[in-house]
Amino acid sequence: DAGVIQSPRHEVTEMGQEVTLRCKPISGHNSLFWYRQTMMRGLELLIYFNNNVPIDDSGMPEDRFSAKMPNASFSTLKIQPSEPRDSAVYFCASSALQGYTEQFFGPGTRLTVL
Amino acid sequence: AQSVTQLGSHVSVSEGALVLLRCNYSSSVPPYLFWYVQYPNQGLQLLLKYTSAATLVKGINDFEAEFKKSETSFHLTKPSAHMSDAAEYFCAVSGAGGTSYGKLTFGQGTILTVHP
Numbered sequence: 362d363a364g365v366i367q368s369p370r371h372e373v374t375e376m377g378q379e380v381t382l383r384c385k386p387i388s389g390h391n392s393l394f395w396y397r398q399t400m401m402r403g404l405e406l407l408i409y410f411n412n413n414v415p416i417d418d419s420g421m422p423e424d425r426f427s428a429k430m431p432n433a434s435f436s437t438l439k440i441q442p443s444e445p446r447d448s449a450v451y452f453c454a455s456s457a458l459q460g461y462t463e464q465f466f467g468p469g470t471r472l473t474v475l
Numbered sequence: 476a477q478s479v480t481q482l483g484s485h486v487s488v489s490e491g492a493l494v495l496l497r498c499n500y501s502s503s504v505p506p507y508l509f510w511y512v513q514y515p516n517q518g519l520q521l522l523l524k525y526t527s528a529a530t531l532v533k534g535i536n537d538f539e540a541e542f543k544k545s546e547t548s549f550h551l552t553k554p555s556a557h558m559s560d561a562a563e564y565f566c567a568v569s570g571a572g573g574t575s576y577g578k579l580t581f582g583q584g585t586i587l588t589v590h591p
Binding site: 365394403404406409417452454463464465466467468469 | 509511517518519520521524565578579580581582583584
């Protein structure tokens, strides 16, 4: 099992540019989660999907952030336009069932917005 | 709403000493509770989980945690610390219903340092 795959692992961009982060969940998992981790705010859940449908996007900070899951094996998190305060590590996680089964985390994408 | 409080953002122990990382939760319904570990520049990996079965839960690398409903606690322990245990540890609670079902709410994390 390859685990959750995220790309790119590192992204450096300039303020105002569009950034797209990608995630491939573990095959067979039907829930997918996007998190952001910063020193100041810790781990924050941004959005999660169940069976490719967004269930809760209350953690998405503002309209500049959007996420899609066009099929069971792929999701994107897009920031447009990016700002320096978006600099963080973004994690994708997947799980087989909600609730009592654990979430498996990807290695993260470290985003730096200059 | 669910919440988690981890007492102590930094814990330092000597190699071979007991590790105790504290976690208290708040939940209006029976919770599912998790401990995750994060090594530098890596994602989170599960140490152990409580899902309303046995109150004493054993995990990987000799870690264990005890669910105490009366104290709303889920503290993580390990009898003897190894240098390789140095990492950041997160306690998390899973939502039990509605749109919060399946959501993990994380504590702020505790950085464990192990001295030789």
